[in-house]
Amino acid sequence: MLSTTVVWYLATTILIAVWLVLYLRRGGSQALGIIVVLSFLIPVWIRIPILGEEISCRTMVAIVAVLGFCVYVRGRILTPMTLLDIVISILWTVHLVADVQADGWSFGVPFRAYGEWILPYVAGRRAIHDRNDLKALVPWAVAVLAILSVCGLLECFLGINLFEIIAGDRPIDGTPRNAARFGFKRAFGNAMHPIFFGNQIMLLAPWCFAITRIDSRKVFQVFGWLMLVLTLLGLCSTISRGPVLAFLIMLGVMAVIRFKILRLPALISVAATVAVICVYPSVSMKILGETVGAEQYKTLVEIDGNAREYTGTNARLLIFDAYGDALRHAGLTGYGTKLTTGFPPNIPYLQTSRHSVDRLKFVDNAYVLLTLRFGFLGMGMFVLLLLIGIYTASSLTKWFPQWEFFPAVCGSLVGFSVILLTVWLCYDFAFIALWTMGVLSGCAVLPIDRNSTQAFGKASH
Secondary structure (H helix, E strand, C coil): CCCHHHHHHHHHHHHHHHHHHHHHHHCHHHHHHHHHHHHCCCCCCCEEEECCEEEEHHHHHHHHHHHHHHHCCCCCCCCCCCHHHHHHHHHHHHHHHHHHHHHCCCCHHHHHHHHHHHHHHHHHHCCCCCHHHHHHHHHHHHHHHHHHHHHHHHHHHHCCCHHHHHHCCCCCCCCCCCCEECCEECCCCCCCCHHHHHHHHHHHCCHHHHHHHCCCCHHHHHHHHHHHHHHHHHHHCCCCHHHHHHHHHHHHHHHHHHCHHHHHHHHHHHHHHHHHHHHCHHHHHHHHHHCCCHHHHCEEEEECCEEEEECCCCHHHHHHHHCHHHHHCCCCCCCHHHHHCCCCCCCCCCCCCHHHHHHCCCCCCHHHHHHHHHHHHHHHHHHHHHHHHHHHHHHHHHHCCCCCHHHHHHHHHHHHHHHCCCCCCCHHHHHHHHHHHHHHHHHHCCCCCCCCCCCCCCCCC
16 A cells, blocks of 8 residues: 555646646646646545645645646736635635734745635636636536546445545544445545535536536437436435535525526525524424434533533534634634634633533534634635625626526535535535636636527637
């Protein structure tokens, strides 16, 4: 078995070699887009320390490809600014201010913040130079999605993780390697947790609809629907409710965008669901817990001196009570990255009961953890980024009414925003989410050719 370091260098070398061939043959933007998509296949645990930071193969490939685009003779560096460009820049600034205020200045802070927020976004933003770049990216994204889904199914039914066979075993980090539900192994694929793996597949799912627009032949329409079914099966292989729910939300949003008659019923249904959850949160969590048998693993935890019932499902509600004092004292910029790295976070105002801390150490709510890390300002800017991403995708559906890709992205971001209430923002899938927003931003500045909205193939320039 090869060591992690050897696998990292081998995978990085192969991907950069492929990128160089694409760079010489297709140009900087297409090479950037394709190679970053291919890097989504590399297991996230393949990383090595560089200048004091753990750098994944995916991150290194993105750095090389972005730098290559910047020196490409036909690379268009200066383009109109979008709302997404502005918000992601502000979010980077908030990250910088929060970490400096909490931990003091170091030269690594701006680079770490850039790698976390700007790099994946720019990798998507600069991958779209014209419509041909989007067309060229589609088959590669669909191929990666198919591989991830098939690997998930193999792991679920046969217990074989192809990523571990090739790259070595995933480090155990709170999730057992053989975690199972209903007698089936929960697939974690190339990620550190089944939910993270499912979120990766869900965020790539909209590309199934893009494949139907790169060619008008019937075979591409059929292939797109078959890929959608395979994607759903891949999501189910994780046996995680969140990613599957997000996928269903994506389909629902697409239906609402396409059929105006569904909008009022959908609005009433969503409002009623939210109202029921808000009025009866404990009952709602109990019902959800029963769907996966979580209720049979009840324990008690102490919060503010009171005994509370704990299960893996209602832990999402208990987080607000357990971290309530810490949230109230987080202020505008929070406690910084250093104190909120690792679980439980090393922050003040936590529960004093050791048992409670151990049971509720995972902050399975991205909005709560971002508030602890970057304060209410950082959390607010992240929510604004999600909202503008959804708005941008929705706007593109109006300019390109025949492209199902953009309604699908809009729906996937809505679903993503919902399931972040149940999971922290892990870089395993956050990279893909930010990359997708970058792709949206790149599409938003493309000149509109009103006579060529039927396919990806016709160039804009």
